[in-house]
Amino acid sequence: MIENLVREEIKGFKNYKVHSIPYRYKMDANEAPFELPEEVIKNIQEIVKSSQVNVYPDPTAEKLKEELARYCKVEPTNIFVGNGSDEIIHLIMLAFVNKGDVVVYPHPSFAMYSVYSKIAGAVEIPVRLREDYTYDVGSFTEVIEKYRPKLVFLCNPNNPTGSVIEREDIIKIIQKSNGIVVVDEAYFEFYGNTIVDVINEFENLIVLRTLSKAFGLAGLRVGYAVANENILKYLNLVKSPYNINSLSQAIALKVLRTGVLKERVNFILKERERLIKELTKIPGIKVYPSKTNFILVKFKDADYVYKGLLERGILVRDFSKVEGLEGALRITVSSKEANDYFINGLKELLP
Numbered sequence: 608m609i610e611n612l613v614r615e616e617i618k619g620f621k622n623y624k625v626h627s628i629p630y631r632y633k634m635d636a637n638e639a640p641f642e643l644p645e646e647v648i649k650n651i652q653e654i655v656k657s658s659q660v661n662v663y664p665d666p667t668a669e670k671l672k673e674e675l676a677r678y679c680k681v682e683p684t685n686i687f688v689g690n691g692s693d694e695i696i697h698l699i700m701l702a703f704v705n706k707g708d709v710v711v712y713p714h715p716s717f718a719m720y721s722v723y724s725k726i727a728g729a730v731e732i733p734v735r736l737r738e739d740y741t742y743d744v745g746s747f748t749e750v751i752e753k754y755r756p757k758l759v760f761l762c763n764p765n766n767p768t769g770s771v772i773e774r775e776d777i778i779k780i781i782q783k784s785n786g787i788v789v790v791d792e793a794y795f796e797f798y799g800n801t802i803v804d805v806i807n808e809f810e811n812l813i814v815l816r817t818l819s820k821a822f823g824l825a826g827l828r829v830g831y832a833v834a835n836e837n838i839l840k841y842l843n844l845v846k847s848p849y850n851i852n853s854l855s856q857a858i859a860l861k862v863l864r865t866g867v868l869k870e871r872v873n874f875i876l877k878e879r880e881r882l883i884k885e886l887t888k889i890p891g892i893k894v895y896p897s898k899t900n901f902i903l904v905k906f907k908d909a910d911y912v913y914k915g916l917l918e919r920g921i922l923v924r925d926f927s928k929v930e931g932l933e934g935a936l937r938i939t940v941s942s943k944e945a946n947d948y949f950i951n952g953l954k955e956l957l958p
């Protein structure tokens with residue numbers, strides 16, 4: 608009976624699978640290898656106490672928005688906070704995408720664009736990246752002219768390929784679009800280039816950011832959107848009133864104020880270059896350039912490498928069965944210890 612009650616879009620739907628494989632070093636989900644800053648740990652009791660968990664959280668996350676606005680050099684009214692940027696992708700669908708509307712996104716890219724499109728009953732048009740995973744802007748503008756999408760996703764830098772799209776090309780795509788253009792900047796801190804400065808020039812632009820990657824707060828679930836007030840008005844209409852819990856708001860605020868970001872990002876960038884250099888020495892594998900905290904690598908036998916790493920306790924992300932990513936594994940740049948362990952393991956597997 609339940610089968611008959613389920614929405615058409617959900618029948619046969621397969622959601623994002625998160626597997627729980629035992630590991631010693633987690634290099635599969637682009638998380639940061641750092642603990643909370645010491646200053647935050649030291650004051651954690653105070654933070655918890657002052658966040659008053661017996662009352663509902665601030666529904667608009669006002670203080671957090673102010674701090675994020677300062678960080679992005681925009682006004683607090685240009686910030687919308689979500690329970691992870693995943694939630695914001697979902698809310699954008701809720702606010703703007705009718706069943707049958709066209710949603711365009713790069714392929715290969717972040718899986719959630721497709722997941723939430725399917726839940727919304729959208730018509731998905733993936734736009735292939737080039738062979739080397741660079742953005743093919745011509746294909747995007749062609750598809751936009753032909754299908755007039757309600758929503759276009761650009762992931763910059765792109766997950767899982769590490770490739771980027773240039774500012775002028777993003778602007779070209781925004782200008783061509785009658786729908787919303789979402790630029791997902793989850794890895795902005797590792798790249799350094801952003802499009803947030805033009806949110807008031809283009810009424811259809813939403814920039815997505817997160818505290819899950821460079822800020823190292825994936826477990827708190829805090830993402831945010833930067834856009835003009837007119838768009839954010841509609842996201843506020845469809846959100847749950849208390850979407851960000853008190854502890855997440857309080858801890859995120861403290862972490863934003865500690866100023867550990869730069870040092871941590873520099874560490875990751877240095878480790879990334881070291882890993883790339885080591886990887887390039889191993890014959891028979893292809894390493895893709897990266898502007899992020901992860902590296903996409905192609906192997907002749909990705910299965911053998913994935914399993915061999917896992918036997919050594921190293922968990923990486925297997926994309927080798929995804930169309931367009933044959934042979935590819937994605938490695939998150941982690942602590943020095945983890946990175947060394949990974950490289951040594953790989954050298955054992957591919958002598």
Ligand SMILES: *Cc1c(COP(=O)(O)O)cnc(C)c1O
Binds near residue numbers: 830
């Ligand atoms: C990790 C990631 C996100 C999700 O971030 P959350 O804020 O943790 O939901 C969004 N977009 C891309 C491209 C990502 O890689």
